[in-house]
Every structure is written in C-alpha cells, then in structure tokens.
Amino acid sequence: MAKIVFGMAVPHSGMLGQAPEDWLKNGERDRNNPALWFRNRTWTYPELEAHRGGAFEKYLTLEERTARAARCRKALDEMAAAYRRAKVDVAIILGKDQKEIFTDLSPSIAIYSGEEVHNGPPQRSVYAPDHHVVHKCHPKLATYLVETFQNKGFDICDLIAWPENVWMEQQLKQKADYPVVPHAYSFVYHQIMGDNPPPHVPVLMNLFYPPTQPSMARCIEFGRVLRDAIAAWPEDVRVAVIASGGLSHFVNDEEFDRDIMRRLASYDYEGLSAIPNGYYQSGTSEIKIYSTVMMALQHTGAQMTLVDYVPCWRTPAGTGEGMGFMYWDAAS
Template identity: 35%
Template sequence: MSSDLIAVAGSSHSPMLSSEGRSIWQSRAESDRNGSTELIDVAGRRWAYDDLLAGGAGAEPDVDRWLGEHLRARTAMARLGKDLEALDLDLAVIVGDDQLEMFDASSMPAIALYSGPEVPLEPLEGMPAPLREAFRDLGNDGSVRQGDPDAAVQLVRSLTESGIDITVVGGIGSGRAIGHAYGAIAKQLVPDPSIRIVPVFLNTYYEPNQPTPRRCHELGAALRRAIEALAGNRRVAVIASGGLSHFIVDQELDHLVLAAMENGDHERLQQLATPGLESGTSEIRNWVCAAGAIGDLGFRWSEYVPVVRTAAGTGTGLAFALWSAEARAEPREAAMTSGTPEGERDHG
C-alpha cells in the first residue's frame, strides 16, 4: 500500500526557544550589537548595527516583554508537538538548512536528502557556548534517531523522475553533525523515537547556488507526489524548520508568507524576491518548500511572535503553523474560532 501525507507543519528553531529565555535572549541581542549576526533587510541591504540603530527603529525592549514573548512562542511550539503526536506519525520529513554543520565550501549541495539508517543529533561543539547550550536544550543533545533508508531511496527515485536534481547523503563525515535545524524539530515536535526521520537539506544561506523560491516550491510539490507513491503505508508529515525573518525582523514579509500559505497563494510564494531571502531570513525557503507539499490539506492554525530584541529592530519572527488531512473537509468559516490571542489564527 502507498503512504499518506497527513500533515504539513512549520516551526522556527531559534535558540530563543530554549527553556532558558532570559539569558539566551540577552546573549542574542548582544550578538546583534557586536556584528556576530548578519543584518540584511528585505531589500538585500547589509547594515552595521549602529547604522541600523541610527534609523530610529524604536525603544529598547524590556526583559518582561521578552519573557512574555518567550512563553507565547514556547506554548505554540508545545501545541504543535501535541497536535503532531495526535496524528500517529510513522515518518517525519524535515526540510531544513545546513549552516556548515554537515557541509562546507568544499561541497555545498543546493538540495540534498539524508538516507542514513541513523540520524545523530550531535552537540554542536563548534558553536559559542550560549548557542551550543541553547541548541542542546532544544534537541542537538547527542541523541540518535532512526532514519529510514528505504523511504529515503524511494523518495530520491521519485524526485529524480520528477526532474528534481538531488544529492544523496548516506552518512556523516568525521567532525560533522546533523545540524540544529533538525535537532529542534526532532526533540520538540516529534520526540517519539519510533517516528523515523528523513532530513532534507536546502542551501538557503550560501551563495551562489541557493535554490529560488520557485524551485523550493517545485521541490515541495514533487515531495508530496513522492510521499504519496511511497510504499509501506506510512503516515507522513513534512515539517519546515526555521525562519521567519531574522536578524532584522520584517513583520510585513512574515505576514505575507503566512497569509499566502494559509490562502493557497502559491504563485505569490514562488515570486518572493531573492535579495531579501538572505541571512536568517533565507530560511523562508524551507517554508515555501513545505507550502508546495500542502495540496488539499486543510489549514489548522498558526501563531506568529515577532521578537524584537534590540532598539535597532533586530530579532526573529517566530512562527508555527499546521495543515492536516482532518482539517481539509472543514468549511473555513465554521472552523474559525473567536478570542484567539493576538498573532494566532485558528481554523480547527
């Protein structure tokens, strides 16, 4: 019997989602100030922090506001995990991006799929201590999850037949690791060790071979077809990891992406301007890929928490969303709920 794609989800994987909100958020704000993060706006312009600050973005956020946003975001991520748990998944296909954890300049595939029997979520020893501890808390803790080589090979064959040129990664080189885009999703959203994991890598960050939004969407559509042709009667979810805008928060762009996904405006997603999809904002490509896989799945809910952590407007647009087979038959008007918190849309 063939398999069924029963859910598409998206989740940020920011270190600010770790359990220790105060210290990591302050640490990330300091990284923005000292130039450790790439500050690139939606037009593709690179900024020094002081120049961005001189533009008068706003007042310095206080810690109480940070902690409130931290609670909202952690609550949304926990809700998404519970909703996915209720779907009784067999396989999670995680669409994320590598940040020099598996690959480097010697080999940087535009699109790759991991086919190994084990998915080691190793601690990221090359990262600075605050980041390393945050990502260990989120999921890159040295644990090992089951891969699905059989499913991976079938998916690669189907994708290749669909015209998607894809690199197959059968193992992990010495000193390399499955990166934080995958650890956070594995531990926070699909922690059941019986759920097998197939990581899909998009080169969102590094020139010159970043896939275009249109190509990312085409990959998602082909991935859906490949999953539906997958032998073994598996219950499958595609989960986008990362984003949305960072390290300059652009709420207009984030709302555009979420609204286009909710409303099925796939052409708008494919036409996103690539100059603005750089640095952390580049991870929107992972969501565009997931959008291509939605098909007739129904929108369940989304939550958006724009976290501005400095007066210069730097931070991360944290987002969480779910589409599922159970929701596709529900009329949108009947499924809407009232009284949801600001930032949350709920259709089921």
C-alpha cells in the first residue's frame, strides 16, 4: 500500500531569485497597489504606512537584505536536502494558478491528469533551468484521486491538458513553444527537486480569486480525503505531499505568521479555521494549503521541522513576504 512519508511547505516568491540589491524595486508595485490585504481588510499604501508608522525602514538597508537573502538560500538548500533524504517515489504538489493559465475561468479545485508538464524559458531563472525540460506526471493516480474526491463530496475539475501560460507571454513579452507550468509548480521542480521530479500529480487550488476560493476548513478536509485516498492506493510507493506558497504577503505580518506556524506545528485545525477568511486573502491565502499538508501528515506522527522563518521587507510599511520553510519527515 502507498505510504505518505514526507510533507513540505515552501515559499515560492520571486524575491528568492532576486539579488538583495533589487528587493526594493518590488516596493514600487506595492506603493501603487490600491488594495493591499492586511488583517481582514484592504489598505492603500499611504494608509498602511501611516498605520504601521514606517516601522520597517530600519530593515531596508542593504546589509539587512543581504543577510536575510543568505538565510533564505540556506533554508532552501536544507529543504531540498530533506526532500532528497526522504527518497520519495511519488509526489502530490499543491499550488495555485495566479491567472497564469486560467484567465477565462476559475475552477475552485483542479487536478491535472495529463501525462507530462513542461518547464524552462521564458520562465524566470529562479523557477526553471535555462533549457526546456519535460517532467512525467502520474495520470493513473490523478484519475483515481479525481474519482475519490468526487465520491467524497468534492466537485473537482479534471485538467486534462495544461493550458498556455498567458501571463508569461504578457508580462515577459515572450512566447514558448510549450505550455510552461505556473510558477508555484516550477519553483518546486527547480529549487527543491533539482529539475528531476518523480511521477507526480499537480493539484491547483484557487486560493487567490473570489468567489470560488475554497475555505480553510475545506482545504483541511481536502487533506483528510487525500490522506485516506493515498493510504488506499494499492501500489507500494513512498509519497510526498508538498505545498508551494508563502506565509503573509504582500503585506508581511510577522506576528500573524508566527501564530500560524504554532498552529501548524500543533495540528490546530480549529484555530486555523476560526481565523476570519479576510486574513487569508491575496498572497496570504496560500497558507490554506499548508493546512492540507498538515492534515495529510498528522497520522504519521511526524513533527513539523521549522528550518527558518525569514521576514523579508521592501518598504517602510512592511510590504514584502514572510518566508517560512518547514517540513514533516515521516520517512524513517
């Protein structure tokens, strides 16, 4: 029977691929964002800076940025090493599409049941190698998961063929000859799996965009059904469940992040579900799939290993991202 032996939650921010000298450039985007989500409501940048008193100015020196970038790189290397040590045969990769491929529809939950995925240029270098690569998926397992979730009351989109990456063409002004995967998945392939993923199933959760966002409670329940489905899969394989996404962003909230990490470490499902949905918006919504990993691993008895938590700021108002690097190792 299949056995879940490893879980991971890893940020996939573009800041992880930027030189610290360039971090502040992203701050201009934040200043022009009229709806920055922070603690259950949206703020303009001037409102946010006035509210927080410009308290993060002291963290914007090049020395601070360089030190935090080095910590992130060290943490990513340890995450990749932990993944290698687990010696998994199959992976379930949880992520989302940020209007990269779904521009005219918005499925709440989709499971990719195709044969392969593509990565490479013109995807940015933090997310892909400098050449086209093709990775094998696991259509048999994907179809089984679609059927299982349908039988358990989930309405699942069966994504049979990967759509064109429209965002990449619009933003990078380049068109690929193949459908490049969204960055949530390419980051895991490139940074964690060394461009050599095992047969795997990409799961897309619409975390960002109302009105079809699954709730925190729904993501937790998804983890329970996923756990049971993998346990009933008849093949003798070692399975990893990996969530690709950040903690608080695009407004970094260190107090909130540390509370979330405590709840994840203690398997506090009720506490995570009780937080108002307005806290899980914009990039911070990616926390929801961290809970999916937590549920999928609890039965193994694995304790969460927090490799590091690195708040990375880019404006005096504290916009940026809380980089949390954590895994659950039940491989031994």
